[in-house]
Amino acid sequence: MTPTTEPRGLQRFAVLTAVATLFLISVGGMVTSHGAGMAVPDWPNTYGYNMFFFPFSSWIGGIFYEHSHRLAGSFVGLLTLIQAAWFYGKRSRPVLKWIGAALLLGGIVVALTSPKQWQDAVVIHASGAVALAAGFFWPRSEPQPLWLRRLALLALGLVILQGVLGGLRVTLFKDEIGIFHATLAQLFFVLAGALALFTSRTWRRTGEEAKPCPHATNLRSLYAAVSALVLVQLILGATMRHQHAGLAVPDFPLAYGKLWPATDAAAVAGYNRARLETTAMNDITSTQIVVHMAHRLTAVAVALAIGACWWLTRRKLAAGHPLRRATCLWLALVLAQFTLGAWTVWSNKAADVATLHVVIGALTLLTGAMLTLLAFRCLPRFRELPEALQISPQSQRI
């Protein structure tokens, strides 16, 4: 009889990957909050060292944040790789063997052609040895359904893309890449959370216990739309942060003492002259002020929208319904996020406050996305979807 992997083990690993991703987002937030994104001028190495050999004594100042972020990114990449292999079960064995052999060969090539890069050769060799060994000892479990396997591969592709984007942001001196890097981080976090959800007992149980609901379509659409609005808000926030101009508007709830600040050239020049920054910041521009104000207005819209979700869910769904609890959490998160946003301004963008604002923003997006997925799962119209979308321990296609 073919041994199968304990499903709960995979689900717990998916949760671990999602939690590690949140930690990675927080470390990345600290990098931007401390203005340390360029503290390590080279990539993928660190001051000439292979990143795993960089001496701890040199983790000083901004290097500590940027280097920690790179290591955390590598760790999340490793978890995502293991997760993908786990989803593929016994089919991962030959792939791991081939990858291992290729890396071992690659390590030899690097060692012979570039002796000075012996650190890189060691890392490549060690990775190859681990992959090759894993290929022989990987559990012979049955693969997960095709759609789950594809999502796991998508996650692997995205985390690799994230690493490359982070590196290109440094080597190409492009702040715009930082905005995309930050946005993709949020989307990856949602995907990681979704994989944890899809492999959970909660997912299985909500599908089995689904009851007819006349408000299904409205609620599902509402959750999806509000989650999309949260994503827009996060993109605005990422755009603000990756302009590296500090606080474009230094007061709250007013803006330079007004409901809407002046944005003409003379006024903006005055804002820059009056600002006495103690860290290197780009000059404030009128565009940044407009984006900042858009972020404030969208925050109000998001808070009201999530409040509407909470209220409508309480009205439409019976007491004890899991979605009611989820909307309560969503509302609590957005209220905390609103407070943190104000606090970020009042604290003159203190690094820890601004970073916590990023983290709660990520959790707000994740909660909305999970709520949306659960709504599609436990409200009856989901049952009209093809059987292949329902989780099963058996693989669906060869």
Place this chain on the structure above:
Amino acid sequence: MRTLSVILTATTLAAALPATFAGDITGKITLKGTPPANPEVKDLAADVNCGKLVTEKVFMPFYVVGSGGELADVFVTIKDMSGKSTGASAEPAVIDQKGCQYHPYVSAMQTKQTLLVKNSDPLLHNVNITPTPGSGNKPANQAQLQGGPDLKFTFDAPEKFMRFKCDVHGWMFAYVCVVDHPFFAVSGKDGTFKIKDVPLGKYTIEATHRKAGTVTKEVEVKDGAANLDLTFEVK
């Protein structure tokens, strides 16, 4: 004998020619009004490594003002002058990183002139140059280890207040003004400046301070010299 006299006269005239057809523009820059207090760089004192190098309190040098209102770090140049760079043959300009601070805070150089960035600290910095987008100068970001060689840079395009910063130590930043002619100066702590060997004629002098703004004034260089005082005002 007569030939020798002619030669001596010609030599004397040739030596006097530059002084006759060029002069120095000198002056003093003052600040009127009370500027905001320079903020203290608390992160420097709190840094494990930099805090050991500097024991006194450090303040951001936004306004360096003498007891008589003398204003330092004002970039002074001739407005609308261009295309006369002698940077390729000029002595290198120098910026130093010492005590986890850039010295000087504001400096100036010509296009094609070499800029040397030194690291006099017993720890590493990175030198991140962030030109204004569209200026024509290229960004750069180089590591500079303790005891490492001086970094060399040249710039092809004029630019005011191009920023240099260290991302390892976020409070470290300085500005370099690049012009494509040799007629510029940066005022010292006594507020004085000197622009040397300016050809005779009328000019508009432009003086820019990072926070106090820009002041312009007409000047005429004649009889080998010109003097003008400039006043900035903060309200």
